[in-house]
Amino acid sequence: MIYLDNGATSFRKPPEVYRAVNRAMQTCGNPGRGGYQVAMTAGNVVYRCREEVSALFDCDPEQVVFTSNCTHALNIAIRSLFRPGDRVVISGFEHNAVTRTLHLLGVETVVVGRKLFSWEDTLSSLEKELRRGVAGGVFTHMSNVFGYILPIEQMAALCRQYGVPFIVDAAQSAGCLPVQLKSWGASYIAMPGHKGLLGPQGTGILLCNEVPRPLMAGGTGSESRQQTMPEFLPERAEAGTLNVPGISGLAAGLRCIRARGTEEILCREQEAAGRCAGLLKRLGFRVFSGPHQGGTVSFVPNMDCEEMADRLGAEGIAVRAGLHCAPLAHESAGTLETGTVRVSFGHDANPRQIMALERAFSRIKC
């Protein structure tokens, strides 16, 4: 199988990740609960992962909250920062993890930057709304549908200039682009452990510049007599038992990324996406590509997008079709009715994948 759905999850992890998960299953108890060896080993595994995260993302270890996925992290962040009725600015390319959560909370959303691959449009429309006044913002760093890399540093600077708190959804950028909690001044940054960070599913990270409201209450292994959740991070947002085998695997994934460097990974993914876009254009499809694009490219085929994905699947190519849990992004790009087929490259992107894609298309005879 040629796996090209890294936007959903990274499928082939480095072998160190599998080993780390297995090792943790066999050596780790519940961290922060007991004082015996396997509990302390687990505590050590978790803390070392916090250190890996802090080294990569410009934060302190205690600012790292482990969650079950990016959606969980975004829910904590959004429910901490906003209240019903707040006016919140979002980009035109947000995922349902953001839009549904805001909708459920009952905020008024204002969408800015709906032109794909246009930093000028994103920044000018954002500044207009910041001047009008908003309670805060939530911005994806990279569109999961189109790979559009938003000008997040400039957006962060604008928000700081206008004193507007904001959240960054780094679901698609963590592991291939610089993500920096302190220098961006974001209130929160959310990311999954299982995509670009190469960890297992069931892991996510919330970086916190503020102390969040607890989304869940429960045991934390600390200050047990208090009936309120601890006031301090990370325990305030980590009720219950952590996914220690997952966190162990995540730490291994992070070490691999730090060893390789995010620039090398991005370069590889972008090269593959560029070649893929070229191939798709030669085949006559409507392809979405432009400047400021990561390792993901979407296209509208000459048949139903799900049928194309099925046919590619039958040829051993794994891609995702439809709306990708991001109807807002499709609305912005004008593909809400057709959907798209999304090809998303990962850390293992290589020319053989493009060759395999080309062979598959020739067999499909489209």
Next chain:
Amino acid sequence: MKNEWLITFRSITFAQKAQWVLKRRNIACTLQRTPKTLTERGCGYCLRLSGRDAVSALTVLGQEKLKYEKLYAIGEDGDVEERAL
């Protein structure tokens, strides 16, 4: 005099951070559960270290802006007494 000290923290994460900071400064310490009688709020972790290292340890924690809760000295008979430095 047993000459061991306990530095208590509100959470395991703070205790772990302190432990790693001290280890990097070659100050030996052991992370352990805080004795129940010392936890007013219930449940916590502490660092156990030699009395001769207590001052330097607290100096390092102060430099790194790492807050601890309380400091205790452990007597020869195992009695624990809160101290301030």
